[in-house]
């Protein structure tokens with residue numbers, strides 16, 4: 638337990654791995670966390686009067702690894718948490734003072750474990766970068782999906798799986814100002830950024846005017 642970080646378990650996967658959120662904030666904000674959350678909810682509720690945002694920290698949510706076989710994503714989550722907490726740079730100090738950062742290191746722990754087992758069972762020494770090496774060619778179904786081989790990045794609307802359900806339930810407790818969704822691309826791919834093309838990711842339940 639630290640006065641600037643706390644780890645909470647928000648639920649469990651099909652294979653009973655914990656779903657965790659690490660919250661990082663200044664000691665002052667950490668001591669005031671529930672009050673900060675209530676104000677943030679007030680900000681998201683149009684029926685309530687607008688709170689004084691100049692005194693409120695930004696709520697940032699960093700989500701990693703919805704695809705379990707994109708391992709650098711969850712590794713980056715750990716390094717990011719360490720940097721935000723330990724760095725003595727002005728940027729990190731500024732973040733700690735003015736933000737509450739929630740880190741979800743892996744949205745799909747079951748898939749990540751399936752992938753890790755494959756990689757650790759098949760890697761050699763020295764490491765082999767050849768994409769044809771067995772380490773880099775998981776046997777089907779691979780670690781992209783969860784226990785039921787469902788791509789959790791397609792579950793945000795149906796919410797058929799516990800990993801997504803507990804996450805969305807948590808999300809409604811905070812309504813973060815910033816949300817990120819970190820993936821890993823293949824070494825021969827460019828990184829994917831939105832927008833791709835006009836209305837490239839059109840959703841039947843999201844009006845077009847919201848996408849501009």
Ligand SMILES: [Zn+2]
Nearest residue numbers: 704707820821
């Ligand atoms: Zn991905």
